Structures are given as structure tokens and as C-alpha cells.
Amino acid sequence: MKRVLATFCLAIFSSILIQAQTNIKAIKAGKLIDVVSGKILENQIILIDSSKIVSIGSNISIPEKAEIIDLSHATVLPGLIDCHTHLTFQPGENYYDDLFRKKANDYTIQATVNAKKTLDAGFTMVRDAGSDQLIDISLRDAINKAIIPGPRMLVSTFALGSTGGHVDLTGFNPNLDFKGNKDFTGVADGITEITKRVRNNIKWGADWIKFMASGGVLSEEETPGLPQYSFEEMKAICDEAHRWGKKAMAHAHGTEAIKMAIKAGVSSIEHGSLIDDEGINLMKQYGVYLVADKMIFALWKK
Structure with missing residues (x-):
């Protein structure tokens, strides 16, 4: 026996x-x-x-x-790291046509393709800087579970922004309601709303918190250089992120918006197009990184 x-x-x-x-x-x-x-x-x-x-x-x-x-x-060689991606997006012939006609399913399918292309290009880690419908969270989790191939992902899901700002659809018929579920968006104003948005993002699975310190170039408001949050609002975002053990990144093109975001407590500035010497010195002083990502606008005909 x-x-x-x-x-x-x-x-x-x-x-x-x-x-x-x-x-x-x-x-x-x-x-x-x-x-x-x-x-x-x-x-x-x-x-x-x-x-x-x-x-x-x-x-x-x-x-x-x-x-x-x-x-x-x-x-x-070791795997490459891309610090600013949007794997759930895909440029088409017309930015707004894509925005209004494509469904979450379309972006989800495209995201799986982009994830594999990114991995095949040698990138084994990305920091995804914003997505709608929580697609980035599902994509990250599917990759982590080896359901689909792709790089490891740190995601930020809904980017926070002010009413009328870079994440708020502007310039259209006011009778059209684009927001749907008012809690399922990054648009937030004032410290109370902002705090709730940060907490919601973290509840849903965000690794980073992203906000729009200035305008951008793919929105109708067309003020890419001007600050779109007050300093107090920016600081509230960073403070709440830090309270939950997360870091914050700021989309910022304009000089003043860059400086405000640095002083508010961000860990990185995205774009930083119009940064000056004072802004560079502030980044060194506060230990903030510049992610000077670029985009090929020829991919969009309009």
C-alpha cells in the first residue's frame, strides 16, 4: 500500500x-x-x-x-512604453461624423485591433489618456486576463473638463442632448462635482485621473491655450486623486494652464505646446514630467 x-x-x-x-x-x-x-x-x-x-x-x-x-x-530589447495613447479611438475621414455615428461596440472592436498592433510594434506598456463608455477599463482587464493580446495598460477612462470645455460637445443646437446619463461623463464644474467625478472614475477602475487644464484642437470651442479650470478646481482634482492613491495628468497647451496644473499637483503635463522657461523650471522644481505627444492631423480629412 x-x-x-x-x-x-x-x-x-x-x-x-x-x-x-x-x-x-x-x-x-x-x-x-x-x-x-x-x-x-x-x-x-x-x-x-x-x-x-x-x-x-x-x-x-x-x-x-x-x-x-x-x-x-x-x-x-526591453519592451517600449507609450505614456499617452487612446487605444479606443481610430481617426476616420470626418471627426464629427465618427463621433455621432459610431457606437461603443465599434470603438470596442477597434480597440482590440489597436491593442494588438501596439503590442506587435514593441510596446508592452501604455498609459491610456482617456476613453468613453469605460471601454479602456474593459480592454485593460481583458488583456490582463489573457483574453486578447495587448500591452499592459494604465487607464484614466473619462477625462474631466469644464462645461463648454474640451470634453464638452460645444457649438451645436442647444436642443440636442449629448450627455445622456449625467453621471456617465467627465464634464464637471466646481469642487463638489469634480470630487464626485474623480471618485466615480476610481470606483469604475481608473488607474490615473486626467483633466483638461486648457482647451484643445479637436473641439469647437477653439481656445487651446486658455485655462478651462480655476486653480482651486485643478487642485481639488489632484488632491482627491492623491487621497485615493492615484496620480493626475493634465492636458495643457497654454502657458498659464501648464503652470496652474503644475502648482495644483499633477504628475505629468500632456502636450505642453506653449510652455515657457518659467514653466520648464516649475516642472523641474515640482518633479513633473512632460509628455509631448504629437498627432498626425492628416489622418482626418475634416
Whole structure:
């Protein structure tokens, strides 16, 4: 009986060991860019257990059941990081035609395509800077569960903005109501509304809080340089985000809006188009990063 039990336990242990080994991958890299030393290393082996790199070197023993990925003809580098994406969006021929005609389902399908394209381009982490309908949260979670391929995502879902500002559809017939569920939007004014919006975003799963410190170039109000929140409102956003252990980013083109957002407590400025020397010095003083992302407007005909 003891011999049977021992044999049974050994079989289980062997099965577990084989299963564990099948989760191991070994990448044979012809060349490897070592970003720590700044050197290009040759004939390296990268050993991965599940989703973690456990060892890198030229004299590593590869487990018998490991999956081998032969990149001996290629140069391998660490995954790239894009700090400002909108994976749920896709430029079309007419920005407003897309805005009014496309449904959440359309953007969701496009988001899965964009996620795979981004991963295939070498980006293994992105910070997504705004989305409607909580699509970015569902996309992030599906990637984390290995349901679909894509980069790891830090998401911000609804970007906060003032009434008449960059996130509020402006310049149309006032009898048309674009907001739908008034709680399912980023439009907020005053400290009380702003605080609730921040809390809602975090409740729904936001990793970052984004707000529009200034106008933008894809909205009818056409004041990309002017501040669209007061300093007190910007500070309320940052303070509430920090209270929940989150960081805030500010979309800001104009000089004054940039400076206000920095002093209010943001961790990054998005765009920063008209930043001046004083703004740059403030960023250094407060430890704020500039994410100077650009866009190809030729993708939109109108």
C-alpha cells in the first residue's frame, strides 16, 4: 500500500513538475540591448517563468520542457512604453461624423485591433489618456486576463473638463442632448462635482485621473491655450486623486494652464505646446514630467 501511495505521489509530483516547466520559455537572443550597462550583449538567453523574466545570461541552463523561442538572428530589447495613447479611438475621414455615428461596440472592436498592433510594434506598456463608455477599463482587464493580446495598460477612462470645455460637445443646437446619463461623463464644474467625478472614475477602475487644464484642437470651442479650470478646481482634482492613491495628468497647451496644473499637483503635463522657461523650471522644481505627444492631423480629412 505504501509503495502504491508513493508511486501515486511521485506521478502527481512529476505531472506538476512537467506542467510547471511548460510555463517556462527560453528566448535565444543573438544580440540583447542591456539598458542598464548601455551595452549590446551577444548570444544571450532570457528565461521566462510564466510572465516574469527570471534570469538573463550567456551560460544559462534551459529546462528540458521549456518552450524555446529562437531569436538568434535578431536583436532583442526591453519592451517600449507609450505614456499617452487612446487605444479606443481610430481617426476616420470626418471627426464629427465618427463621433455621432459610431457606437461603443465599434470603438470596442477597434480597440482590440489597436491593442494588438501596439503590442506587435514593441510596446508592452501604455498609459491610456482617456476613453468613453469605460471601454479602456474593459480592454485593460481583458488583456490582463489573457483574453486578447495587448500591452499592459494604465487607464484614466473619462477625462474631466469644464462645461463648454474640451470634453464638452460645444457649438451645436442647444436642443440636442449629448450627455445622456449625467453621471456617465467627465464634464464637471466646481469642487463638489469634480470630487464626485474623480471618485466615480476610481470606483469604475481608473488607474490615473486626467483633466483638461486648457482647451484643445479637436473641439469647437477653439481656445487651446486658455485655462478651462480655476486653480482651486485643478487642485481639488489632484488632491482627491492623491487621497485615493492615484496620480493626475493634465492636458495643457497654454502657458498659464501648464503652470496652474503644475502648482495644483499633477504628475505629468500632456502636450505642453506653449510652455515657457518659467514653466520648464516649475516642472523641474515640482518633479513633473512632460509628455509631448504629437498627432498626425492628416489622418482626418475634416
